[in-house]
Structures are given as structure tokens and as C-alpha cells.
Amino acid sequence: MILAAKIQDPWNRVSIRHAVRNGLTLVELLIVMSVFLLVSAIALPTFRNLISDQKVSQTSRTIVAYLDEARSRAIAEGRFVGVRIDRYSNDASVDFRTSAGGRLRQLIGVPPYSGEAANSRVRFNYPTSGATTATLEFSGVDNQLLVLYTDTNSSLYNKKNAPVKTGDWIELPGGRYFQINFTSYDNLTDTVTATIDLNSTRSGTATFPVIHEPLHDSSVKYKIHRAPVISTSQSLVFGRGIVVDMNYSGIGIDGNQFAPQSAVANQSIDIVFGPDGRVEYASSDSIGTRSLPSGMIYLCVGETDGVQPSTPFNSDSRTPANLMNSDSVWIVINPSTGRSVVAPNAAVNSTASMAAALREGRSLASLSDTLDANP
The missing domain is CATH 3.55.40.10 (minor pseudopilin epsh domain)
Known part of the structure; x- marks a missing residue:
């Protein structure tokens, strides 16, 4: 029995010694943690x-x-x-x-405004060749939204929430764009008057330059591109x-x-x-x-x-x-x-x-x- 114990005991001691050697001492664990903290402090920034x-x-x-x-x-x-x-x-x-x-x-963007009538037109008043400003005349009957904005008796007169207003852009034949400035409404002639700048380079105002000057006293179709409205979802x-x-x-x-x-x-x-x-x-x-x-x-x-x-x-x-x-x-x-x-x-x-x-x-x-x- 004693001999059997001695035969088995060396194997048991060897197994115990190997188990101890496979672990970490407290000192070794502290060293590893210190190195880890040091590397983290350097790398985190x-x-x-x-x-x-x-x-x-x-x-x-x-x-x-x-x-x-x-x-x-x-x-x-x-x-x-x-x-x-x-x-x-x-x-x-x-x-x-x-x-x-x-x-x-x-x-x-909202749809461009072209008047209420199918034959709505705008008339140019362009008396001097080479001028930088042209006057536009709209029929009040065919352009009720413009009347609402320019008529001093209108509740929308000079209001920011008007559907069409000064600062919008008018598109004329040939794809020419101009920033429009509405000036007045004459209820006797039922005419809405506005002005546009024809040459931003010479006048210094921020509008689109044109390639061809418009003809004086001509009436053409138009589109007024209104300011976009805020989307609540986008x-x-x-x-x-x-x-x-x-x-x-x-x-x-x-x-x-x-x-x-x-x-x-x-x-x-x-x-x-x-x-x-x-x-x-x-x-x-x-x-x-x-x-x-x-x-x-x-x-x-x-x-x-x-x-x-x-x-x-x-x-x-x-x-x-x-x-x-x-x-x-x-x-x-x-x-x-x-x-x-x-x-x-x-x-x-x-x-x-x-x-x-x-x-x-x-x-x-x-x-x-x-x-x-x-x-």
C-alpha cells in the first residue's frame, strides 16, 4: 500500500506543480494591468x-x-x-x-405662376436701347394674385406670406430669369407694374444677365417662380x-x-x-x-x-x-x-x-x- 501511494504520488505532485505554473501571480497580474493602462492612456486620445x-x-x-x-x-x-x-x-x-x-x-418648390387666364401675357416697356431696367405691365384681370400683393387695399399688401411677391424670379422666353420688383397697382387701368434689371454686370444688382435684349412694347408669356416652402418631413x-x-x-x-x-x-x-x-x-x-x-x-x-x-x-x-x-x-x-x-x-x-x-x-x-x- 505504501509503495502504491509512492507510485501515484509523483504523478499527483507533477499535476499540481503544472497547475500552479499555468497561472499568474499577483505581481504578474499587476504588471499586465499596468501595461494595459499605460497603453490605453496613450491610445485613447x-x-x-x-x-x-x-x-x-x-x-x-x-x-x-x-x-x-x-x-x-x-x-x-x-x-x-x-x-x-x-x-x-x-x-x-x-x-x-x-x-x-x-x-x-x-x-x-411650388408650381410657377403664369396668371389665371390661359392667354395671360406681360408687356415690356423698354424705351431706351442699352437701358439696364425694363418695366413690366400685367393685366389685373388675368393676374389676380399680383393684384392682391400690390393693391394697397388688399389684406396681403406687402405681406411676406403673399403667394407671389417682390424677390421672386420671372422666366421669360429663351429661359431668361430676372428678379422681379413689384411697384404698384393702378385700379383705373387695372394694371400691375413691376421692374426687372436686365444686366447684372453693369447695374451691380444680383440678377441673371441676358443674351438678347427684349423688344420694346412686346407682350409675351411668362412664368413667375415662387419661393419654395418649408418641408415638414425632409x-x-x-x-x-x-x-x-x-x-x-x-x-x-x-x-x-x-x-x-x-x-x-x-x-x-x-x-x-x-x-x-x-x-x-x-x-x-x-x-x-x-x-x-x-x-x-x-x-x-x-x-x-x-x-x-x-x-x-x-x-x-x-x-x-x-x-x-x-x-x-x-x-x-x-x-x-x-x-x-x-x-x-x-x-x-x-x-x-x-x-x-x-x-x-x-x-x-x-x-x-x-x-x-x-x-
């Missing part, structure tokens, strides 16, 4: 920045897709369709809420921590016209596409003025922490302003084609003025129309 970069890039691509959808719909339906960028606040102040855009809404809310920074967004290589103002209420930014796909008009400032863009439209997409209207050139590595952050991107809209692309933000060194800083930050974005849409 990098992963956090990587995730943040992906959020900005993904949001920018989603915004471009949203713009492309509106443009495609305008072409398919032959109407004006746009996109509205809503600020967090429309107050008359310069702060985070008025400087940050956090939602896109689609502006749905909206895009940005992901948490991502915004369109209005402080740096605007028109032209060094423009920041969308930056909030303190004197008047700040409005949402509208970009509207026409039936041919190009930008027919867009906001030209932060208070609701609309016109044909004079250059590329630049939207700065960045982080909420980077919206710093009081310190627009803050370069602190912990919370840099979006213009000073290489992770920010530019969405560039070409008004001539309506095409939208995404471009990276370039390094900014010149902070003596906003214009100089924007030119540097957009140096890569200015070439974005020839680059791929993905950042």
Missing part, C-alpha cells in the same frame, strides 16, 4: 480624435447628399427647390446659438457635437457673410436650386437678404467646441476654433453648376484679418470643384 474626425467627415458627406437630392429634385420637377440651414437661435446677438447651424430642412439633424460654423461660412474666397450680427435678428441660410440645376439664389447675409451668389458658397463644418465667435482665431490644441482646426472641412457649392463637394481645411497662419485667414483656410477648398467629393 488618438482613438477619440479618430472618431471625431469620422463624425465630421460623415456629417459633411451627408450634407452634400442632402444638397444633391434638392438639386436633383429641382431638375426633375422643373421647380425651385432649396435647402435651409437653421441656426440654433435667430436672436439679434452674436453668440454660440446664432453662430451654429445644426439642422437642414428642404424647401419644396429634415436632417446633425450628429451630436457637429455643426455648420456660421462664423466662417459665406460667399467668395474670403467672405463670411453668414456670420451673425448683433443689430438685427439673424435668419436661417437658404440655398435654392433652379430647374437647370444651378443655384438660382442664396442668402447673401445673415439677416435674410437673397441674391445670386457672386462666388463659390463655402460652409465650414466643424465641432461644437470650435464655435467661438469671441475668439475666432483660438489655436489652443484642446479646443481650437474650427477655422484653426485641421479636422474641420469645407463644403463648397458651385453656383454655376449647383455641384457640391467636400474639401479639407488648410493651415491658417494669417490672423490679422478674417478675410486673410479665410483665404488661407480655403486655399485647398478653392480647388475643390476638381477634387473627389469625399474628404
Whole structure:
């Protein structure tokens, strides 16, 4: 019995010794945990920045897709369709809420207005060759909506909710578009009078130039493209921590016209596409003025922490302003084609003025129309 125990005992001891050697001592476990914590402390900031970069890039691509959808719909339906960028606040102040855009809404086109009568016409009054302004005369009987807007006795007189109003675009034969300005209604002759600018280059107003001048005292058919209305279903809310920074967004290589103002209420930014796909008009400032863009439209997409209207050139590595952050991107809209692309933000060194800083930050974005849409 003793010999049998001795024979079995070595195997048991060997099994026990192997079991002990396959485990970890407390010291070894502490060393492994220390190494793991050290690696995590080094890697987590990098992963956090990587995730943040992906959020900005993904949001920018989603915004471009949203713009492309509106443009495609305008072409398919032959109407004006746009996109509205809503600020967090429309107050008359310069702060985070008025400087940050956090939602896109689609502006749905409504059918063009061509009068109530089948033979509705507009008469040109174009007395001087080479003039930059022409007068239009509409028959009140055939154009009741125009009478409602221009008649001082009408409840819709000069109201923003009028179905047709000053600032809408009239399409004339040959596909020529002009921004229309209604001036008066003469109840004795039952005539609605309006004016259009014929040459934006010479007059300086933001309208479409024409190739052929209209004939004086001619009557032609027309279409008035009315402003789109807000869609309640087509909206895009940005992901948490991502915004369109209005402080740096605007028109032209060094423009920041969308930056909030303190004197008047700040409005949402509208970009509207026409039936041919190009930008027919867009906001030209932060208070609701609309016109044909004079250059590329630049939207700065960045982080909420980077919206710093009081310190627009803050370069602190912990919370840099979006213009000073290489992770920010530019969405560039070409008004001539309506095409939208995404471009990276370039390094900014010149902070003596906003214009100089924007030119540097957009140096890569200015070439974005020839680059791929993905950042």
C-alpha cells in the first residue's frame, strides 16, 4: 500500500506543480494591468480624435447628399427647390446659438405662376436701347394674385406670406430669369407694374444677365417662380457635437457673410436650386437678404467646441476654433453648376484679418470643384 501511494504520488505532485505554473501571480497580474493602462492612456486620445474626425467627415458627406437630392429634385420637377440651414437661435446677438447651424430642412418648390387666364401675357416697356431696367405691365384681370400683393387695399399688401411677391424670379422666353420688383397697382387701368434689371454686370444688382435684349412694347408669356416652402418631413439633424460654423461660412474666397450680427435678428441660410440645376439664389447675409451668389458658397463644418465667435482665431490644441482646426472641412457649392463637394481645411497662419485667414483656410477648398467629393 505504501509503495502504491509512492507510485501515484509523483504523478499527483507533477499535476499540481503544472497547475500552479499555468497561472499568474499577483505581481504578474499587476504588471499586465499596468501595461494595459499605460497603453490605453496613450491610445485613447488618438482613438477619440479618430472618431471625431469620422463624425465630421460623415456629417459633411451627408450634407452634400442632402444638397444633391434638392438639386436633383429641382431638375426633375422643373421647380425651385432649396435647402435651409437653421441656426440654433435667430436672436439679434452674436453668440454660440446664432453662430451654429445644426439642422437642414428642404424647401419644396411650388408650381410657377403664369396668371389665371390661359392667354395671360406681360408687356415690356423698354424705351431706351442699352437701358439696364425694363418695366413690366400685367393685366389685373388675368393676374389676380399680383393684384392682391400690390393693391394697397388688399389684406396681403406687402405681406411676406403673399403667394407671389417682390424677390421672386420671372422666366421669360429663351429661359431668361430676372428678379422681379413689384411697384404698384393702378385700379383705373387695372394694371400691375413691376421692374426687372436686365444686366447684372453693369447695374451691380444680383440678377441673371441676358443674351438678347427684349423688344420694346412686346407682350409675351411668362412664368413667375415662387419661393419654395418649408418641408415638414425632409429634415436632417446633425450628429451630436457637429455643426455648420456660421462664423466662417459665406460667399467668395474670403467672405463670411453668414456670420451673425448683433443689430438685427439673424435668419436661417437658404440655398435654392433652379430647374437647370444651378443655384438660382442664396442668402447673401445673415439677416435674410437673397441674391445670386457672386462666388463659390463655402460652409465650414466643424465641432461644437470650435464655435467661438469671441475668439475666432483660438489655436489652443484642446479646443481650437474650427477655422484653426485641421479636422474641420469645407463644403463648397458651385453656383454655376449647383455641384457640391467636400474639401479639407488648410493651415491658417494669417490672423490679422478674417478675410486673410479665410483665404488661407480655403486655399485647398478653392480647388475643390476638381477634387473627389469625399474628404
